[in-house]
Amino acid sequence: MQYPSTDFLIIGGGILGAATAWSLAQRAPVGSRIRIVEAGLTAAATTSQAAALLTRVRPDPAMAALVAQTFAAIDQLDAVLEAPLPLRRVGSLHLATEAGGKDYLQQTAETATRLGLQADWLTPAQVQTRAPWLAPDDRGQALFVADDGYLDPVQLAQGYLSAARRLGVEVVQNCRIEQLLVEQGRAVGVHTAQGEMRAQTLICCAGPWSIPLLAQHGVALAMAPVRSHYWISDDNPALFPADSPMVILPDANAYARPEVGGLLFGLRDRQAVYGDPANLPADIHGYLFNCDPDGWECLETGWAELAEVFPALAQLGIAHYLTGVSSYTPDGKPLLGVTALPGLLVGTGCSGGGIALSGGIGRLLAEQALEQPLSTDATPFAVDRFGAVDPFSEAFRVRCALARSQKRSG
Template identity: 30%
Template sequence: MPSPPRPSSPAAFRVLPPSADVVIVGGGVMGASIAFHLAEAGVRDIVVVERGELACGSSGKPIGGVRAHFSDPLNIELGLRSLRAFQDFPHRPGADIRLDTVGYLFLITGEGQAAEFTESVRLQNSLGVPSRLIDAAEARRLCPYLSTEGLVAAVHSPTDGHARPGLVVHGYADAAAGAGVRFATHTRVTGMDISGDRVSAVHTDSGTVTCSTVICAAGAWSARIGVMAGVDLPVRPVRRQLAFTERLSPAAPRIPFTIDFTSSAYFHNSDDGLLFGLADPRQPDGFDTTWSPEWLELFQDVVRRRAPALASMPIADGWAGLYEVTPDHNALIGRAAELSNFLYATGFSGHGFLQAPAVGEVVRDLHLGREPCVDITPMSADRFRSGAASRPEAHIV
């Protein structure tokens, strides 16, 4: 199976300096966004440490959904701020990310779901998100592949859509490199030195970097980084798989990013075909990213009822990536209570790509001692110690 396409980038080079003001662990979308926002704010002497190539982890897997459709104010605000940043990406930082504002379409098959989505839409509308509840017939007009049998309603969020994650990562990284950020790729973190309540150095398989601040943006590997610093980051890796159809003739209509909420099956346009995905509830934790064609049977079983034509479409390719899942499926963002110079942004449970621009702003402000644009106190990793974990968000894509 071929690997996901990744654009080449002048930012991806192997340089590990002996010291840095800020060490960011993780060269995915979160690490690149944080590096860009710090450099833009005038922070100098930043190094990003990445175990492989930039975007080689989950950030390079092109699901690419971007949305503000959530059921709580904090995630809505992070999504909305990020949507605006994605729209402005050609100007800041300056890259084409192939943003396609086709909207999101959530399919509802139960009256209880309909009631919950009605409340979510009311909240979203109050915060400036133009989502709306629609009937099954309108859902089918938006997505002609749908069968309306058993479909109670749907929610359409027209300003959402999808972009190319690899282009976003490299857009941020190239701009950050232009501002002096150094990227140490193929460099694995192996340990940390702790002096009192601070991290004083980061050890890697390419050498040691003394530092003033460490920021963990290591995605599915964050729990391991936390252990090195003595910080509990409850993140577990879970495999998620997707597939691409062969080129379709006639061409697929331009459709929303469509999600069957009950099953988690989703699909959207991708080049000259469609992208398919589904979260397998039986998937065990682990770092396995082997793509299994048998997984397609799960997807096909669902879409035979909801979008029958998709079940027989020929598949050209597929691959697997890792979700970074927390116990309540909400992110971990904050400063460690144990170490005053250890910050983290991880555990996004499928929402990291779409929230990366706003989270880059938040971590920038935390580092600079400024009040962040949103109150991220509920995202503290300490919430699991205090029993204040929030209600789980839908974590489909």
């Protein structure tokens, strides 16, 4: 099949590709041609596996700015879409008992103040009123950040895409990109299963598949496919009201939020669990990591600390277990912007925060692609900030997986 050339070609129809297309369509010169190419169905791969916690308090100002822009993007989308996006603005409740967790809470409160966000200290009785499943004791501290929320990641991605289509963006699905087309040292298009596509600028938002795709052309992305996973309990609306907040438990390295009558809760692996980017399947659903493939070891390891504040866990059944793939960098920040290959930009490595960062990432990538003034400092996200790396080496993949194990926030 012969495709006409475009000004911008976005590789990957997940949430980052969708947000980037929408931002580009708003800012590009009139008549610009923008195309998204997705190997399967849009938003059906790693985007669909996300827990989608939108927490605004981030110690790094640039990261906080990206999340703030996502909230602004949601408001913009609500103004143009036929129905508002289902953002649950329930806030986040942070609960800690140990010294390290309390330090995290204090830092979160101070950062919230700097960002102009409301953060209130709660008593144990106030905690239970907001989240009946929690059982705090007098040793604990609790902080509530009212501005946070969550929403279905697929619906947000489809919202970006719907708004982008209205601005003329072309979306091609079920079209796998086999390799980049490079001429005279510049990326000028892609080879796909359906034929060649040429473009002035390529933007790769293909998640973990970006690693082997770009490695063919000497672009070594400093990230690795790392396991993210969560469980969903049996329904119990009395324990898990739909309007109860998200919960962050730094002592247990856990997070939770309501999920259709039950509780969605995640634990971060204390032992690094990672995959091989050279062996990722085309269909990520059903992909199991070699270590602890069913998550039982992680659940058993974290059970005691989680049960201290969630005693009902012992009586509740587990309805679902979902495991996904997150692209983690060593510092937990995304890889955004130009690469060593002229004509190619990337937006990936979101380290479990892609949904919350999506609006800001889409805007920043659009500004970089158009060589416009940047709304956010892009220095912390430079693609080459780690120097030369080998994303296929086990030592580097362990380094990336540890970034998830050491993460405390939502």
